[in-house]
Amino acid sequence: DIQMTQSPSSLSASVGDRVTITCRASQGVASSLAWYQQKPGKVPKLLIYAASTLQSGVPSRFSGSGSGTDFTLTISSLQPEDVATYYCQKYNGAPITFGQGTRLEIK
């Protein structure tokens, strides 16, 4: 099975900072990579799919890039409402797997 590894596991940044989260696949997944945001006590929300396509309604400060094995989620200017855990997910065949999550806090 393909393993998804996120880094860092947690990070703290200031409002207005540019934040980058990395996801690495143990084998190539082409562009079949999604990012989800889970705010405390809430259900996950799709942010990005196909590695770089922004889901409708998601603020443009979120962006994704990468293909194959290495992917990044970038928040161009961190906002207080972005406090959440972020997960990458690969979907190029079963089993569907997630990264372990990256917990983002405000400094």
Next chain:
Amino acid sequence: EVQLVESGGGLAQPGRSLRLSCAASGFSFDDYAMHWARQAPGKGLEWVSGINWKSGSVGYADSVQGRFTISRDDAKNSLYLQMNSLRPEDTALYYCVKGRGYSYAYDPWDYWGQGTLVTVSS
């Protein structure tokens, strides 16, 4: 508005069974793949099972293969998960999730229910 409402969770003893249901509304249910995912307390997300549109192909995580069965009733806009031989490690919040396309294995997920809690303990 897409709505996914899970039910059927609760406390079960190890080795017993539970059946989860998900009532869907706000979209053309039979056009999309559906999934069950779970999240153990304080842990990350785990895919459990998925089913293609029109009750086509299904898939399971290795951790539940042979014990859980996913099914759908398009006439009732409902998704089900029959969980047999439950183990303590199955304890989690179980989410019903809508796929963004017709394939459970090749499409991302775009809507999640609020979840139903399953606790497996003696």
